[in-house]
Amino acid sequence: MSDSPTPLPDGREMQLVHLLRAVTVEFDLRGAEFAAGHGLHPTDLRALIFLLDADRAGTRATSGRLGAALRLNSAGVTSLVDRLERQGLVRRSRDDRDRRRVLLSVEPKAVDLGWSFFGPLIGRLVDAAAGFTTGELDVVHRYLSAALGAASEPEPAAQTPQGPDAAV
Amino acid sequence: MSDSPTPLPDGREMQLVHLLRAVTVEFDLRGAEFAAGHGLHPTDLRALIFLLDADRAGTRATSGRLGAALRLNSAGVTSLVDRLERQGLVRRSRDDRDRRRVLLSVEPKAVDLGWSFFGPLIGRLVDAAAGFTTGELDVVHRYLSAALGAASEPEPAAQTPQGPDAAV
DNA sequence: GGCTATTATCTCGCTCAGCGAGAGAATTGG
């Protein structure tokens, strides 16, 4: 099967797939560069983004949820949070309702760091959207939502041996 | 500066930024899952994708170019290629024109593996594009191209200490 | 032709992210 099983036409749809992939690669590259430039690992940045998202959404982030989102086991999460705590980016605190849990809260330094990463990128992306009508942006929104749904579908008979929740 | 410096309106443009980020996360997750399920590391998969792209484009991939694309130093590339070669996915061969170079060629097994990863994903993405007119897909294409350009711009005074080429 | 500078890859030794196994502490349900 060393060739296309279904002779997919390399038309507009395929071009979009390649574009999406290119955007993904580019985002990852920016993230890795930013992380390296600030003495972090890509995983640290991913964790920070997850925690900042949770912070903005008002969700209480725990070690467990972080691990599920990043697909790390508990030992990995412990060393990850140790790392972030050592850098003064997050703070651990026991959950008083369930004292087994460790709540993670981001420090202002983390928020600043997040902004210094996303700020310029967001700025350029918003600028890039300037040449489109609101109707066109709606179309893009519809497409990206559909693409996200398509990408999120798990493989048919693949391995989903993970826990109950997960998913960033 | 623990709050938005420019009070960016959380309008359509921002929603698109979040969607793009979500798509990136989802793609990465799929890649990591696929890699883990096949005894590879995310880096191995990224390398494979790079090599398959080069193969389809007719470019002769070398260890050096692979390292530049993946931001690995030479030692890392050596062990990466060792790994891929051990799995029967790529083959090393000396370039006869410049016998310092090592050309990397993908084995059929790698092509199959690539298809088994991208095939279903592409299928679902193409399906997701079915509900759009060609005009609308053109709009999406324009937007994604613009977004790719925006994401590719290097940070103003950031570190770009890498070599001349790079970029997957 | 040799002779040096440059380029491309590999080897060695090391650091540290993340895993598996299991311990410890708190919760829930009987």
Add this chain to the structure above:
DNA sequence: CCAATTCTCTCGCTGAGCGAGATAATAGCC
């Protein structure tokens, strides 16, 4: 109150990727 479960942490280990330097081939200079 006791067992089963849940959440996090500790310990020891594997291996990806780095820095430094060795090796080999090429290109430029005289």
